[in-house]
Amino acid sequence: MPSPSAPTVAVYGAYGHTAQFVVAALRRRDVALVLSGRDAGRLHALAAHHPGTRVRPAALDSPADLDRALDGVVAVVNCAGPFGDTPPALVDAALRAGAHYLDVAGETLVAWRMFDGPEPPAGVLVAPALGFFGALGDLLATAAYGSGPPAGAVTVAVALDGWVPTRGSRLAGKLRAGRRVVFTGGRLHLRSGDTPPPTATWTFPPPFGAQEAETEFPTADVVTIARHLPTQEIPTYLYTAPTATEDDTNAHRRSEQRFVVEVAIHRGGHEHRVSASGRDIYAFSAAMAAEATTRVLQGNVKATGLVTAGQAFAAADFLRTLPLDHLNLS
Numbered sequence: 001m002p003s004p005s006a007p008t009v010a011v012y013g014a015y016g017h018t019a020q021f022v023v024a025a026l027r028r029r030d031v032a033l034v035l036s037g038r039d040a041g042r043l044h045a046l047a048a049h050h051p052g053t054r055v056r057p058a059a060l061d062s063p064a065d066l067d068r069a070l071d072g073v074v075a076v077v078n079c080a081g082p083f084g085d086t087p088p089a090l091v092d093a094a095l096r097a098g099a100h101y102l103d104v105a106g107e108t109l110v111a112w113r114m115f116d117g118p119e120p121p122a123g124v125l126v127a128p129a130l131g132f133f134g135a136l137g138d139l140l141a142t143a144a145y146g147s148g149p150p151a152g153a154v155t156v157a158v159a160l161d162g163w164v165p166t167r168g169s170r171l172a173g174k175l176r177a178g179r180r181v182v183f184t185g186g187r188l189h190l191r192s193g194d195t196p197p198p199t200a201t202w203t204f205p206p207p208f209g210a211q212e213a214e215t216e217f218p219t220a221d222v223v224t225i226a227r228h229l230p231t232q233e234i235p236t237y238l239y240t241a242p243t244a245t246e247d248d249t250n251a252h253r254r255s256e257q258r259f260v261v262e263v264a265i266h267r268g269g270h271e272h273r274v275s276a277s278g279r280d281i282y283a284f285s286a287a288m289a290a291e292a293t294t295r296v297l298q299g300n301v302k303a304t305g306l307v308t309a310g311q312a313f314a315a316a317d318f319l320r321t322l323p324l325d326h327l328n329l330s
Contacts, residue, residue: 007297010034010056010073010099012090013080015042018104018131021254021286022079023050029294036069037080060086066093075125075296077289078103083110091117091126100125100296100304104285106133108181111220112188115227115306125304127312129220130292131285132259133158135309136276137221139319140263141229142310143329144274148267150230155264156221157237159208160281162257180218183226183234191216202237204260205275205328213237224308255280258325278324287323 009026013019014035023046026033033053035043040057047055058065066089070076076094080086083105094101101120105111105128114128129135137156145151180191191197197216204211217238225234262275278284292309295301301312309318316329 006030006032007074008032008034008072009293009297010036010070010076012058012069012076012078013037013086015039015046016079016081018282018285019079020046021283022077022104022289023053025286025290026293027053029290031293031297034069034073036076060089063089063093063096066090067096070094070097070099073097073099075100075102075293077293078105079289081105083107087114087128094126095120095124098124100127102127102130102289102292102296104131104289105129106131106220106285108218108220108223109179109190111223112181115223115308117306119306120304123304125296125301125312126306127292127309129224130289130309131220132281132288134220134224135288135292136261136284137219137263138224138308138310139313139315140261140274140276140329141221141225141265142315143319144263144265144272145229146265150232151265151267152231153233153235153264153266154225154229154231155235155237155262155266156219156225157202157204157213157239157262157264158217158219159204159211159213159239159260159262160257161208161241161259164255164257180216181222182216182218182236183222184232186232188223188226200237202239202262204239205262205277205326207258208239208260211239213239224310227308228311254283257281259284273328274330275326275328276319276322276324277326278322284323291318291321 036056043055047053056069058069078090111129120126179193197214202213217236260277265272
């Protein structure tokens with residue numbers, strides 16, 4: 001149990017699929033928690049499984065509610081979708097409270113808009129896109145980039161042996177309507193959803209191997225990498241094996257889904273590849289958010305302000321703490 005004087009973290013949307021993994025991970029780290037969100041009944045039901053947590057419901061359109069929810073907290077972790085709607089009010093409330101803001105959004109359009117926002121006050125961290133789509137590729141790219149001249153391209157390739165999207169992921173996909181954010185010619189561009197994304201072959205690490213993959217996959221890593229690593233192109237690939245069902249992931253339990261993320265740094269005619277593999281992209285997002293939150297509480301950050309995972313944390317060290325099946329940084 002956390003001590004009475006322990007720093008307190010608010011998890012907003014605490015009853016959501018990924019959020020429940022975040023709550024459990026922070027509880028294992030003895031972090032004092034405030035459970036917040038729009039549904040009081042679901043918050044109290046969740047708190048019954050986590051004795052000692054406090055419940056503070058808050059509507060996003062009520063600044064007074066949000067101020068009460070974040071009173072005395074050091075940081076807020078936003079797990080509430082759709083992320084096209086929730087960050088503005090929560091970032092504003094966090095800044096009024098003098099608290100750090102983190103989220104697990106993976107939507108590229110949301111990340112683009114967030115990183116175009118104003119810088120927070122000195123010493124305050126605003127770190128969007130700390131989930132699987134947004135942070136893992138950014139951390140791998142940061143660890144691999146090294147010194148020297150700018151890279152000509154940084155490729156992010158993701159392979160999943162199946163994907164049963166949660167309701168939140170399906171809603172985000174519906175709102176995106178096929179639009180894709182790409183980084184080419186040294187700039188971010190928005191592709192319309194009028195045409196399907198192109199495909200190409202990428203040879204992934206085992207067990208996937210060569211696969212025909214969707215290119216121009218709109219992962220937030222495009223935005224986070226472009227934020228701080230000089231390059232002209234950020235190609236992306238996504239391979240997803242066929243999934244038998246479209247039902248929600250079962251009962252907030254960790255799934256056996258396997259993933260591989262590979263990043264290639266292309267510089268001066270040479271290519272350097274690094275990769276990470278693990279299980280369950282939603283539970284893994286929670287592990288990254290919990291590690292990031294813990295480091296923020298400890299003051300173990302490289303930078304504050306409006307930052308990506310790669311900017312805020314020592315990338316290789318951060319990656320080595322994560323529950324990965326395999327990590328290749330050589």
